[in-house]
Amino acid sequence: MDWGFITVTLLDGLARGLYYFLVSAGLTLIFSMMGVLNFAHASFFMLGGYFAYIIAQEWGLSFWIALPVVPLIIGALGMVVERYGLRHVHKFGHVAELIFTFGLAFLIQEFVKLVFGSDTKPYVKPELLTGSLFTIGDQSFGSYRAFMILVSISIFIGLYLLLTRTRVGIIIQAALTHPNTVSNLGHNVPLIFMSVFGVGTALAALAGIIALPTDALQPGAAARLGPIIFVIIVVGGLGSLNGALVASMIIGILTTIFDASQLSVINVMEAVTNMLGIEWSLLERPTYELRRLMVGDLIMMSTKQVGALFPYLLMVLILIFRPQGLLGKRES
Amino acid sequence: MxxxxxxxxxxxxxxxxxxxxxxxxxxxxxxxxxxxxxxxxxxxxxxxxxxxxxxxxxxxxxxxxxxxxxxxxxxxxxxxxxxxxxxxxxxxxxxxxxxxxxxxxxxxxxxxxxxxxxxxxxxxxxxxxxxxxxxxxxxxxxxxxxxxxxxxxxxxxHADIKMEALTDVIAANESVKTVYLIGQDYSFGQAVAAGAERMLAAKRPDIEIVGNELHPIGQVQDFTPYARNVKASGADALITGNWGGDMVGLGKAVLEADLGIPVYTYYAAADGITGLFGEAGVGIISQVTEGWGPNPTxxxxxxxxxxxxxxxxxxxxxxxxxxxxxxxxxxxxxxxxxxxxxxxxxxxxxxxxxxxxxxxxxxxxxxxxxxxVYIMTHTNEGLPTNSEGAPLDFDNSGYGPLATSTVEMASMGIETTCEMERP
Known part of the structure; x- marks a missing residue:
């Protein structure tokens, strides 16, 4: 393994982690404020991709127009959902809210199928960013991925400044923990909730716009991302923006490393026995014969399989040893 | 009367x-x-x-x-x-x-x-x-x-019949010295990998398999790390049985990495995949499949x-x-x-x-x-047409599969271990 490979893999992981963060940031804020786990959150991510595809490619306008416009549209849509859906359901308790968002996720998925069809849309990167930024050894790093990193980092900085340095941010932070007090002070708490919901969905949409050209734009996109996002906000600590960032980075980078590494039990066995100078006939056999052995599944087990399990394993461990999450504050 | x-x-x-x-x-x-x-x-x-x-x-x-x-x-x-x-x-x-x-x-x-x-x-x-x-x-x-x-x-x-056809084509291509295999980790993906290993060893013992990877089906968000491994291995050809979203993701990553090597697939056509690959896939992507052949009836x-x-x-x-x-x-x-x-x-x-x-x-x-069985190559040139004169393309993209090799009644005499019990 060479340094070029390691560098680009880490950068790939960084890009992945940062777009996970864009989606989970909204989800974790919405949760801490309203106590609602929004199952439809990943659906807004997918809608972002579809809307951008329509604007940039079907209508022939530019990606650069879709990039600012689509989050505004989806953010407005999110506010409508909060104002006329969630707020109405709120008085029936958390279960009703949960079921509402669950139903909404299905609704959006079926809507997408009905309007756009179930095939994979040829949503591609903008022309300007198709090339590679730099090449180390024989591995090149695409300029589009650098763009993804740049956008995500600027959003994080902007969000951080907004929440810690502005009056609005201070009110939001206060509303997170003491909504009644904030309301008694004369602030319009429902408006704050609606705005946070809107910003959260807009961020998810932004993530969809920039991430889906490297993935597959199809009605299954939300269902694929959804579980990972939940894992991230649990691991990071529900309601903690910094926690979501840390967890996104951990999961994004480590799953990328798992995907890129080619370690398997049999490889390790081979390396160890080679070092010890032992010749072992099992290792000479072709892979397909090894798979058929009784312990085949075990000795062929590779980091690829572990990589898919890793986020969930991490979540279970966190729930056991640090239930409030890495940077979460709440005990409950 | x-x-x-x-x-x-x-x-x-x-x-x-x-x-x-x-x-x-x-x-x-x-x-x-x-x-x-x-x-x-x-x-x-x-x-x-x-x-x-x-x-x-x-x-x-x-x-x-x-x-x-x-x-x-x-x-x-x-x-x-x-x-x-x-x-x-x-x-x-x-x-x-x-x-x-x-x-x-x-x-x-x-x-x-x-x-x-x-x-x-x-x-x-x-x-x-x-x-x-x-x-x-x-x-x-x-x-x-x-x-x-x-x-x-x-x-x-079945997978072995298709792999016979595919490995015949690969074996005939002298410039291929190393092959990389990527598949979904379940019975079919494993069968494709096994068939490729076995048949290449028989037909072209000089070909080295430089990568043989199985990934969880439908769970890989981004295939870029896989494409990077193929690139790092310097393989001359890639074989994959991936289908559905896993073929889309792998195809995108492979074309983005600009490997410049032939990618032999089972299912890289239609359902949005052909439209997605478009110009970038020409001369790269091919598929082993049954179908309508070079001169449709x-x-x-x-x-x-x-x-x-x-x-x-x-x-x-x-x-x-x-x-x-x-x-x-x-x-x-x-x-x-x-x-x-x-x-x-x-x-x-x-x-x-x-x-x-x-x-x-x-x-x-x-x-x-x-x-x-045919080896069909992704292209927009020379596609046969239907009776309305429209090309036999996929995704209305103008791109489609063109049969470049034909194996008549493929593997007709292939042995089976089946012992059929009849009612």
């Missing part, structure tokens, strides 16, 4: 006309109609419905032993997120309860293996009401070898035009479905019965002249269909 005779004849005809009852044969289509693999399932259902209308219903039905028979195809969702063996067999029970006598399934060999087992068990317990399993796409070789059973018929060429050209007129946004992405429906209708007529057992016997050793321009032979020993 003549008048009386004619009246009598008319009366007889009237009676027999009334007696020729109309029967509707119910065929249950069970595949993923939701989740990440829904599109493959939906397209299959569209193709089956169109073929049933073409061969049977639009002809006013077919005559089976004096009865007028029509086909009704009902779709059942066999996915719980991913294609699920448990859900699919539950759906099969539901379908049988609703009167289905034929099961159409194909996406995911894992599901097909469970389905074949389910059908065999059901028929053992209900020998009066058997059901036939028409497998139109699941290609793990075991289903017509050690796991074969009388009620299962496979209309696609006039009948197929007309069929294609009629299909596109009815379903302009869909494609004939699995041409073997035409053979499955055509042969089923033929078998019923030959047997003079719609009883699945009679039809199964009629299907055995059937030789069928397909509109795809190939003979299809359904071998009785293992219920594996043999037919022409």
């Amino acid at each position: 003549k008048k009386i005779l004619m009246a009598a004849a008319a009366a007889v005809f009237a009676v027999s006309g009334a007696a020729s009852a109309e029967t509707t044969v119910k065929l249950a289509f069970i595949d993923a109609l939701s989740g990440p693999f829904a599109l493959t399932g939906e397209r299959g259902l569209q193709n089956f419905k169109f073929a049933a209308d073409y061969f049977v219903n639009n002809q006013g039905g077919i005559d089976v032993g004096g009865e007028n028979v029509k086909f009704e195809i009902v779709g059942y969702d066999g996915a719980e997120g991913f294609p699920s063996p448990k859900k699919s067999t539950l759906q099969a029970e539901k379908a049988l309860g609703a009167g289905a006598t034929y099961i159409l399934q194909g996406n995911s060999s894992g599901v097909a293996t469970a389905m074949s087992d389910f059908v065999a068990k059901h028929n053992r317990r209900n020998s009066d009401n058997p059901v036939v399993f028409i497998n139109y796409a699941a290609v793990v070789p075991a289903l017509t070898n050690e796991l074969c059973n009388f009620w299962h018929f496979r209309f696609d060429a 006039e009948e197929f050209q007309a069929y294609h035009a009629a299909y596109k007129a009815e379903l302009p946004d869909s494609d004939i992405n699995q041409p073997r479905i035409i053979n499955a429906v055509g042969m089923l209708a033929q078998a019923m007529q030959d047997a003079g019965s719609t009883n699945p057992k009679d039809v199964a016997y009629a299907l055995e050793n059937m030789e069928y002249e397909s509109m795809l321009g190939t003979k299809v032979f359904m071998r009785g020993d293992d219920h594996q269909a043999f037919q022409n």
